[in-house]
Amino acid sequence: MAVLLLAEVTDGALAMDATAKAVTAVQPLGDVTVLCAGEAAAEAGRAAATIRGVGRVLVAEDALYGHRLAEPTAALIVSLAGDYSHICAPATTDAKNILPRVAALLDVMVITDVSGIADADTFERPIYAGNALQTVKSRDAVKVLSIRTSSFDAAPEDGDAPVETIATAEAPGLSEWVADRVAASDRPELTSAGIVVSGGRGIGSEEDFAIVERLADKLGAAIGASRAAVDSGFAPNDWQVGQTGKVVAPDLYIAVGISGAIQHLAGMKDSKIIVAINKDGEAPIFQVADYGLVADLFEAVPELTDKL
Amino acid sequence: MKVIVPVKRVIDYNVKVRVKADGSGVDLANVKMSMNPFDEIAVEEAVRLKEKGAADEVIAVSIGVKQSQETLRTALAMGADRAILVIAAEDVHDDIEPLAVAKILRAIVDEEGAGLVLCGKQAIDNDMNATGQMLAALLGWSQATFASKLEIEDGTATVRREVDGGMQSIRVSMPAVVSTDLRLNEPRYASLPNIMKAKKKPLVEKTPADYGVDTTPRLEIVATSEPAERKAGIMVGSVDELLDKLKNDAGVI
Ligand SMILES: Cc1cc2nc3c(=O)[nH]c(=O)nc-3n(C[C@H](O)[C@H](O)[C@H](O)COP(=O)(O)OP(=O)(O)OC[C@H]3O[C@@H](n4cnc5c(N)ncnc54)[C@H](O)[C@@H]3O)c2cc1C
Numbered sequence: 001m002a003v004l005l006l007a008e009v010t011d012g013a014l015a016m017d018a019t020a021k022a023v024t025a026v027q028p029l030g031d032v033t034v035l036c037a038g039e040a041a042a043e044a045g046r047a048a049a050t051i052r053g054v055g056r057v058l059v060a061e062d063a064l065y066g067h068r069l070a071e072p073t074a075a076l077i078v079s080l081a082g083d084y085s086h087i088c089a090p091a092t093t094d095a096k097n098i099l100p101r102v103a104a105l106l107d108v109m110v111i112t113d114v115s116g117i118a119d120a121d122t123f124e125r126p127i128y129a130g131n132a133l134q135t136v137k138s139r140d141a142v143k144v145l146s147i148r149t150s151s152f153d154a155a156p157e158d159g160d161a162p163v164e165t166i167a168t169a170e171a172p173g174l175s176e177w178v179a180d181r182v183a184a185s186d187r188p189e190l191t192s193a194g195i196v197v198s199g200g201r202g203i204g205s206e207e208d209f210a211i212v213e214r215l216a217d218k219l220g221a222a223i224g225a226s227r228a229a230v231d232s233g234f235a236p237n238d239w240q241v242g243q244t245g246k247v248v249a250p251d252l253y254i255a256v257g258i259s260g261a262i263q264h265l266a267g268m269k270d271s272k273i274i275v276a277i278n279k280d281g282e283a284p285i286f287q288v289a290d291y292g293l294v295a296d297l298f299e300a301v302p303e304l305t306d307k308l
Numbered sequence: 309m310k311v312i313v314p315v316k317r318v319i320d321y322n323v324k325v326r327v328k329a330d331g332s333g334v335d336l337a338n339v340k341m342s343m344n345p346f347d348e349i350a351v352e353e354a355v356r357l358k359e360k361g362a363a364d365e366v367i368a369v370s371i372g373v374k375q376s377q378e379t380l381r382t383a384l385a386m387g388a389d390r391a392i393l394v395i396a397a398e399d400v401h402d403d404i405e406p407l408a409v410a411k412i413l414r415a416i417v418d419e420e421g422a423g424l425v426l427c428g429k430q431a432i433d434n435d436m437n438a439t440g441q442m443l444a445a446l447l448g449w450s451q452a453t454f455a456s457k458l459e460i461e462d463g464t465a466t467v468r469r470e471v472d473g474g475m476q477s478i479r480v481s482m483p484a485v486v487s488t489d490l491r492l493n494e495p496r497y498a499s500l501p502n503i504m505k506a507k508k509k510p511l512v513e514k515t516p517a518d519y520g521v522d523t524t525p526r527l528e529i530v531a532t533s534e535p536a537e538r539k540a541g542i543m544v545g546s547v548d549e550l551l552d553k554l555k556n557d558a559g560v561i
């Protein structure tokens with residue numbers, strides 16, 4: 001059996017952590033070929049070749065793939081699909097956009113957010129915001145899967161797979177890129193950070209989010225947020241953790257002024273250690289916290305930052 | 309332009325589901341059901357397009373059990389013009405897979421000659437995040453997923469998308485499938501007069517066979533289980549105690 005894994009490539013760079021975790025997940029399924037597509041993807045291809053367990057890397061370079069638009073990228077994958085039993089990708093927003101399109105073009109179901117692989121046909125995935133785990137057995141000839149990366153460890157980088165350049169597929173010409181608005185930050189990336197500090201509605205304003213940022217910087221942590229904090233304009237959308245945001249599983253997750261709605265827990269309850277700081281002792285977040293502190297965040301968080 | 313809005317009847321987002329003791333699924337008997345929150349946002353956006361004159365007719369479609377007509381009545385009360393109910397299951401526990409839903413929607417889009425499909429990004433029951441993308445593929449249309457802003461002008465849609473790195477703006481040719489993210493708009497509440505009016509709006513009932521679609525699942529559900537519970541932690545009395553625990557017990561800082 002053979003696996004085609006779409007690597008996460010952004011502006012020519014490989015997202016190593018997400019791709020290496022997906023490699024760990026899919027390696028038991030067969031020989032892994034990684035596809036790096038982008039306007040420039042050769043460097044990403046070289047990086048992917050170092051992931052242990054990768055058998056071969058394909059590089060498709062064309063302006064078409066520069067912004068990960070779904071229509072051309074899906075067409076490229078479908079043009080390669082004949083050789084593979086499984087088509088996979090880490091469950092990033094790019095893959096969530098592209099893989100269902102690939103699956104429909106192949107007339108198969110897509111299996112999204114896979115958190116466990118039992119055998120070549122049988123997969124586990126969370127449903128209902130992670131309140132249940134479903135095991136499904138696919139009857140389709142080709143399996144199209146996105147991998148929930150927080151459920152797997154990254155494969156080490158000591159491989160040396162061959163890299164091939166491949167031809168591009170036809171351009172469907174249905175969409176064009178206009179702009180990316182990406183916040184530049186020196187902080188660790190949210191889904192791969194060892195420590196995450198998240199703020200909720202309790203923070204109260206965009207200015208006061210600096211309290212969370214100072215604690216995060218002291219800990220070398222990434223910053224997350226609840227949906228309420230994002231909707232209120234305290235934090236950017238790419239910080240949202242939860243059922244419909246990012247899923248994280250760091251060693252330490254500190255929730256500040258977050259009540260703990262099931263949709264938020266869906267994105268963080270697999271963290272190793274959870275700390276909750278909330279002034280309401282009844283807040284549901286305390287039911288999942290290893291260490292709970294009932295306190296006013298405006299006092300407790302600066303004190304914690306100072307004492308670190 | 310006709311706009312199709314697929315709306316799914318799902319467990320209300322405030323309800324915590326319970327896995328059935330025999331592992332055969334989750335218990336949906338006597339549980340509050342509502343319109344999928346992302347679909348409310350899609351209905352709202354479609355109705356706003358109509359109010360701006362960018363759309364002529366808004367057609368809500370639901371595929372599932374007969375009770376999904378309640379969900380469609382909600383869409384009609386919010387301002388959709390008419391509704392199509394495709395009865396594809398008798399038991400609320402039988403979920404229709406995104407591929408089959410997309411095939412039914414394709415047939416409806418073709419029959420209606422629709423120019424835009426506005427769907428939710430994800431149904432909060434199966435958390436698939438797939439139907440819109442699958443439908444776009446089957447129709448050969450462009451897709452703009454996870455939209456937090458939509459502008460339609462001269463046969464193209466400019467969409468701001470919420471992505472992992474921040475925001476991406478793309479321009480897609482029409483017809484298109486657009487899936488909604490949470491921050492696209494704030495859905496309206498249906499007023500009492502509109503709820504009354506919605507009762508008189510047309511709602512037709514169909515079956516998958518009317519569209520020649522086989523809804524046999526491709527994924528067999530082998531088991532449904534409860535996720536591992538976290539064991540209860542402890543409450544600390546002060547920042548100093550917290551620091552001590554994190555350093556000396558948990559060893560994470
Ligand atoms: C379809 C759908 C999808 C969703 N997806 C997500 C998602 O992905 N992620 C997500 O997070 N949410 C999501 N939500 C929203 C979710 O239901 C909650 O509304 C949200 O998580 C609440 O955010 P919060 O905890 O910051 O706010 P609140 O629930 O308002 O809690 C604020 C907390 O701050 C505490 N507080 C206030 N002041 C202080 C102070 N001075 N000191 C200490 N504590 C203080 C309060 O006691 C309270 O517990 C979704 C909802 C829906 C319907």
Ligand SMILES: Nc1ncnc2c1ncn2[C@@H]1O[C@H](COP(=O)(O)O)[C@@H](O)[C@H]1O
Nearest residue numbers: 314315371427428430431436437438439
């Ligand atoms: N059975 C259904 N009936 C109507 N619309 C649906 C159905 N299933 C999915 N959809 C639409 O597709 C979106 C994404 O669903 P999913 O791919 O299942 O996560 C939903 O938000 C709805 O807009």
